[in-house]
Amino acid sequence: MLDNLALYAHFPWCVKKCPYCDFNSHPMPEKVDWRGYVDALLIDWNSQNEALQNEALKEKSSKPETHRFGITIASIFLGGGTPSLFEAPHFSHLLQSIPLAYNAEITMEANPGTTEHTNFSTYHAVGINRLSLGAQSFSDASLAKLGRIHSADETTIAFENARNGGFDNINIDLMWGLPQQTVDDALNDIRRAISLQPEHISWYQLTIEAKTEFAVRTPLLPKEQTLADIEKYGLELLGDAGYGRYEVSAFAKPGKACRHNINYWQFGDYVGIGAGAHGKLMNSAGQIWRYAKPHQPRVYLKNSQVTKNTLVDSQQLAVEFMMNALRLLDGVSFDQFTHTTGLAWKEIETTWLSLVEQGLVRADRCATTPTGLRYLDSVVGKFIN
Ligand SMILES: C[S@@+](CC[C@H](N)C(=O)[O-])C[C@H]1O[C@@H](n2cnc3c(N)ncnc32)[C@H](O)[C@@H]1O
Ligand code: SF4
Structure with a gap:
């Protein structure tokens, strides 16, 4: 990636x-x-x-x-x-x-x-x-x-x-x-x-x-x-x-x-440089890492190579993905979920289908309906394990 x-x-x-x-x-x-x-x-x-x-x-x-x-x-x-x-x-x-x-x-x-x-x-x-x-x-x-x-x-x-x-x-x-x-x-x-x-x-x-x-x-x-x-x-x-x-x-x-x-909303990878900047990258083993640079400009100026890395565990991944992708009015394809998280769609399919039944998300795409967009926080909340 x-x-x-x-x-x-x-x-x-x-x-x-x-x-x-x-x-x-x-x-x-x-x-x-x-x-x-x-x-x-x-x-x-x-x-x-x-x-x-x-x-x-x-x-x-x-x-x-x-x-x-x-x-x-x-x-x-x-x-x-x-x-x-x-x-x-x-x-x-x-x-x-x-x-x-x-x-x-x-x-x-x-x-x-x-x-x-x-x-x-x-x-x-x-x-x-x-x-x-x-x-x-x-x-x-x-x-x-x-x-x-x-x-x-x-x-x-x-x-x-x-x-x-x-x-x-x-x-x-x-x-x-x-x-x-x-x-x-x-x-x-x-x-x-x-x-x-x-x-x-x-x-x-x-x-x-x-x-x-x-x-x-x-x-x-x-x-x-x-x-x-x-x-x-x-x-x-x-x-x-x-x-x-x-x-x-x-x-x-x-x-x-x-x-x-x-790119952020599609849960794509990005590099962050500068005081307090964040980055997110998938490595060659398919793991997703987030990292952050020192907040204080004077600390960053002393050593800008310092980085705090955190591995995103698979429990968090689905909710983080939805938090971003569902902000897009047209959402993303179902394939994008697997492509950017490494998780299989079937892991969240039951939750998705129940939201489809409630009229909050679409059946054909990873996207909200207009009603779902109004209640975005609660839709995303359903993906918290
Ligand atoms: C990172 S800020 C930087 C913009 C630039 N420094 C400026 O203020 O002119 C980007 C945008 O976030 C929005 N923003 C910042 N704080 C906000 C808040 N508490 N609620 C809503 N929007 C906010 C503002 O519209 C701002 O222009
Ligand atoms: S403090 Fe700076 S970054 Fe924040 S809104 Fe004001 S000008 Fe923009």
Whole structure:
């Protein structure tokens, strides 16, 4: 499973920490050794690449009929934190060492508060071909409540600069269910996003994550009925504007779904580099390993080769697979289950058939029905042993 891998690279610093965010993001210290961090990423990548090459050799000797050899990277996600704090030559340095597949998708996350004067063409010139812009909302009042460092106008300027800089594949991240948000507020956010005509919109419901500032001082959130209305009318708006919903929170113009994220949802393998990054790989013996890199940037900078590995046991595999695959509106084929978990479909067939009878999943494919999607957590829960 080593060709067409996905690679996630984490950039852990932000101008400031947002009160709702539980990603591995850290307020930027006064002095950052940008080049030092990229060098640590390269050391991390090179050591993982060497191990992957060894696995590829074993795979080749156990399956001599395979023609392919070595690894290629089909998509890269430069995520954060705030990767857009790094300048383009740093990415160039990193990308030059990665064996890219033809037409690889390379996404960078950008915070509009760091890009007002950015010349996006420099990012485009080093090979980044997809941009994910963290708009969150187009209401300045909501942005202030979210502790964001930018205004709605700055997001619009960043978007236009990105277009003028050559980006023809742009995602806008929006959140809904924001503090004191009304249905009209949420729909206006979607309308403003649509008016920019991005290729992709991610529309996440705000969740209150443990250990965040919002968990300690939870703001006043919209009531259940308001949330239900936002969801109903928001989905209609996005659909009417030509954004097809292909995953719970992901909407795209035709052909513009995010290939990198689809790989996660299809339970594909991926390599993770950077502070707090995670990876998941099936080895030549068919075992599935997850691993994590040290969270703290300063620990990672000292030794970026340290990795904590965990073998995923077969009990966990089915539920982890369903947790991902059933988020896709079209799900995956039944074969994909065996292909990515190494388990036989018959191991979960009884559970599946009882869900089919309840009208929650499809009989012809590993996918939910519209009703099942609404009760996704409980559907996935049925696969916990
Ligand atoms: C890894 S974050 C990074 C984006 C970038 N740093 C920014 O904020 O502009 C990716 C996206 O996750 C979403 N997100 C973060 N925390 C969330 C939360 N608690 N609930 C829902 N969505 C969240 C936001 O839309 C955010 O843009
Ligand atoms: S800018 Fe993005 S990654 Fe950083 S703290 Fe805010 S939401 Fe999290």
